[in-house]
Amino acid sequence: MPDVREAIAGVLRGRNDPSVIQTVRSTAAAVLSYLAALWLSSAQVPLLAPLTTLLVVQVTVYATLTRGMRRIVAVVAGVLLAVGFSSLVGLSWWSLGVLILAALILGHLVRVNEFVPEVAISAMLVLGVSVTRVAETALDRVVETLIGAVVGLLFNVLFVPPIWTRSAGESIEDLAERMRDLLWSLGEEVGRPTPVEEAAALLEEARRLDHDIVRVDAAVAQAEESLKLNPRVREGTLSRLVLRTGLDTLEICAVVLRVIARTLTELAEEGAQESLFPPETTAALQELFAELAAAIDAFTVLVTSDVTIDADDAEVELMDKLRDAHDARDRIAQLLLAEQQRHPEQWQLHGTLLTQIDRLLDELAAEKRSARLTEELDFQISQPFARHPQLAMLTRHAPFRRVLRRRRKET
Numbered sequence: 264m265p266d267v268r269e270a271i272a273g274v275l276r277g278r279n280d281p282s283v284i285q286t287v288r289s290t291a292a293a294v295l296s297y298l299a300a301l302w303l304s305s306a307q308v309p310l311l312a313p314l315t316t317l318l319v320v321q322v323t324v325y326a327t328l329t330r331g332m333r334r335i336v337a338v339v340a341g342v343l344l345a346v347g348f349s350s351l352v353g354l355s356w357w358s359l360g361v362l363i364l365a366a367l368i369l370g371h372l373v374r375v376n377e378f379v380p381e382v383a384i385s386a387m388l389v390l391g392v393s394v395t396r397v398a399e400t401a402l403d404r405v406v407e408t409l410i411g412a413v414v415g416l417l418f419n420v421l422f423v424p425p426i427w428t429r430s431a432g433e434s435i436e437d438l439a440e441r442m443r444d445l446l447w448s449l450g451e452e453v454g455r456p457t458p459v460e461e462a463a464a465l466l467e468e469a470r471r472l473d474h475d476i477v478r479v480d481a482a483v484a485q486a487e488e489s490l491k492l493n494p495r496v497r498e499g500t501l502s503r504l505v506l507r508t509g510l511d512t513l514e515i516c517a518v519v520l521r522v523i524a525r526t527l528t529e530l531a532e533e534g535a536q537e538s539l540f541p542p543e544t545t546a547a548l549q550e551l552f553a554e555l556a557a558a559i560d561a562f563t564v565l566v567t568s569d570v571t572i573d574a575d576d577a578e579v580e581l582m583d584k585l586r587d588a589h590d591a592r593d594r595i596a597q598l599l600l601a602e603q604q605r606h607p608e609q610w611q612l613h614g615t616l617l618t619q620i621d622r623l624l625d626e627l628a629a630e631k632r633s634a635r636l637t638e639e640l641d642f643q644i645s646q647p648f649a650r651h652p653q654l655a656m657l658t659r660h661a662p663f664r665r666v667l668r669r670r671r672k673e674t
Contacts, residue, residue, distance in 0.1 A: 284424075285321075288320060288418070288422070288424070289316075289317055289320050291418070292316045292317075292320045292414060292415055292418040293313035293314075293316045293317050293320075294313070295316075295414055295418065296312045296313045296315070296316035296410060296411045296414040296415065297309065297310070297312060297313040299312065299410050299414050300312035300313075300407055300410045300411070303406070303410055304403065304406050304407055304410060305403065306403055306407060309407050309410070311404060311407035311408060311411065312407045312408075312410045312411035312414070313411060314411065315334055315338075315407070315408050315410075315411025315412050315415065316411040316412075316414050316415040316418075318330065318334055318378075319331040319334055319411065319412050319415030319416065320415045320418060320419060321419075321424075325488050325489075325491035326488060328416065328419075330377075330378075331412045331415055331416050332412075333374075333375040333376055333377070333378050334375075334378050334381065334408065334412055335408060335409065335412050336373055336375050336378075337370060337373075337375040337378035337379070337381040337382045337385070338381060338382075338385045338404060338405060338408040339405060339408075340366075340369050340370065340373055340375070340382050340385075341366055341369075341381065341382040341383065341384065341385025341386040341389070342385050342386070342389055342404055342405055344362070344365060344366055344369060344382070344386045345362070345385070345386040345387070345388075345389035346389065348361075348362050348386070349389070359387070362383075362386055362387065363383045363386075363387070366382045366383035366385075366386045366387075367379060367380075367382065367383055369382055370382035370383070385404060388404065389404060424489060426486070426489050426490060427482070427485050427486040427489040428486045428489070428490070428502060428506065430482055430485070430486065431479075431482040431483045431485065431486035431506055432506070432567035434478065434479040434482040434483070435479055435482075435483070435506070435509060435510060435513065435563060435566065435567055436563055436567060437475070437479075438472070438475050438476065438479050438513055438517075439513060439559050439560060439562075439563035441472060441475060442472065442513065442516060442517065442520060442556075442559055443556040443559055443560060445465065445468055445469060445472070445520055445524070446520070446552045446553075446555050446556040446559070447552065447553070447556055448465055448468070449465060449520075449523065449524065449527060449552055450548065450549040450552035450553060451549075452465060452527055452531075452539070453527065453538075453539045453540055453545050453548045453549065453552075454538070454545050454549055455538060456538055457527075457531045457538075457539060458531070459528070459531050459532050461531075462524075462527055462528040462531040462532075463528055465524050465527070465528075466521070466524040466525055466528045468524075469517070469520050469521040469523075469524040469525075470521060472517040472520065472521070473517065475517075476510075476513075476514050476517060479510060479513075480510065483506050483507060483510050486503070486506055487503040487506070487507065490502055490503050504636055504639045504640055505566055505636070506566065506567075507639070508566075508632065508635045508636055508639055509562070509563075509565075509566030509567070509632075511635070512562070512566075512626050512627070512631075512632065512635070513559075513562075513563075515622075515626050516559065516623055516626055516627070519619045519622050519623050519626070520623075522615070522619045523616065523619050523620075526612050526615050526616050526619070527539065527616075529612055530609065530612055533608075533609065533612075540602070541598070541602065543598060544595060544598040544599065544602065547591050547594045547595045547598060548591075548595060550587075550591045551588055551591035551592060551595060551620065554584050554585075554587045554588035554591060555584075555588055555620075555623055555624075555627075557580070557584045558581055558584040558585050558588060558627050559627070561577045561578075561580040561581035561584060562577075562581055562627050562632075564576075564577035565577040565578055565581060565632075578629060581627065581629065582629060585624060585627060585628060588624055589624060592617070592620055592621070592624065595617070595620075596617055599613045599616075599617065
């Protein structure tokens with residue numbers, strides 16, 4: 264019975280996996296594209312249509328639209344170039360080289376990005392047929408490409424891709440959990456004699472957070488893209504900025520944790536088999552690290568929660584934990600000041616430790632988050648006006664000003 268429950272849970276988890284969803288969607292769209300090409304084109308085996316659909320159908324609406332348009336432009340550009348070449352020269356080694364060179368240059372000029380080779384491929388396929396069939400082959404290739412692209416676009420319009428904010432939120436939660444565990448481990452480190460090897464292992468763990476951030480950044484980027492042009496999203500800009508600024512804060516915190524781990528490692532190297540700090544300082548540091556770990560948990564809930572009540576509760580908890588952490592930090596500062604009389608050579612390391620603790624407290628503060636959100640929101644709103652100054656006339660209208668005020672209040 265437990266095995267059955269585990270199997271069912273695995274299937275349910277797989278339903279939400281991006282790779283599983285994309286595999287099913289691409290397969291269904293490609294089959295529909297092939298059937299449509301059989302009905303609408305004269306080709307007996309129109310494999311170019313499902314191939315185009317596979318390249319066009321993406322995990323987000325925005326990616327599907329942009330890739331679809333680039334694919335169509337690439338094929339049409341290659342076909343037109345081949346038709347022009349076929350009327351001037353035949354197929355030989357030198358004409359093939361000139362054609363490929365011209366096609367690749369044309370692909371960069373029309374900015375089809377990853378479909379630059381498609382311009383040359385389309386041109387070669389059209390030029391490779393006999394002169395009498397050039398026009399027919401060119402037309403068939405354009406028609407199949409259009410069918411595949413249109414089917415892919417319609418598929419994503421009728422079956423809207425999911426919004427990947429939950430997946431991005433889970434990635435951010437995993438990152439925060441690693442940071443929380445590291446803080447607990449650092450608290451244990453200061454409470455006992457720590458061999459240099461153990462301190463160095465924690466430092467290596469802090470360095471590995473950089474790799475986690477790269478993975479989470481990719482998940483957040485996918486979530487940001489899934490919110491663009493998605494009809495199921497009302498406040499896409501605000502949702503994107505909450506996730507992005509939240510990750511930015513955690514990235515800075517990861518850097519700070521690495522510096523703290525480095526500082527404790529250097530203290531372990533100097534202290535040999537002694538405890539890193541006296542008992543009273545150790546207790547205060549352990550309390551501080553525990554409060555910071557809880558604050559990171561609350562901050563993560565705040566930036567990943569879709570429910571207002573949960574976000575409000577997380578904000579209250581975050582403020583409480585940061586207040587307790589500030590109290591612990593002040594006690595530590597007084598204790599370390601007294602410690603300088605016994606170990607004056609460690610004043611620089613103690614000062615670095617306090618500085619990084621202050622940086623963590625500052626980055627997690629609600630005021631810092633609100634200021635960062637407001638700054639990013641203003642930047643996103645002003646971008647269209649920077650590119651198109653004529654749109655600045657819209658800001659003179661009262662309805663538009665009300666929208667700006669409402670968005671700022673929501674942050």
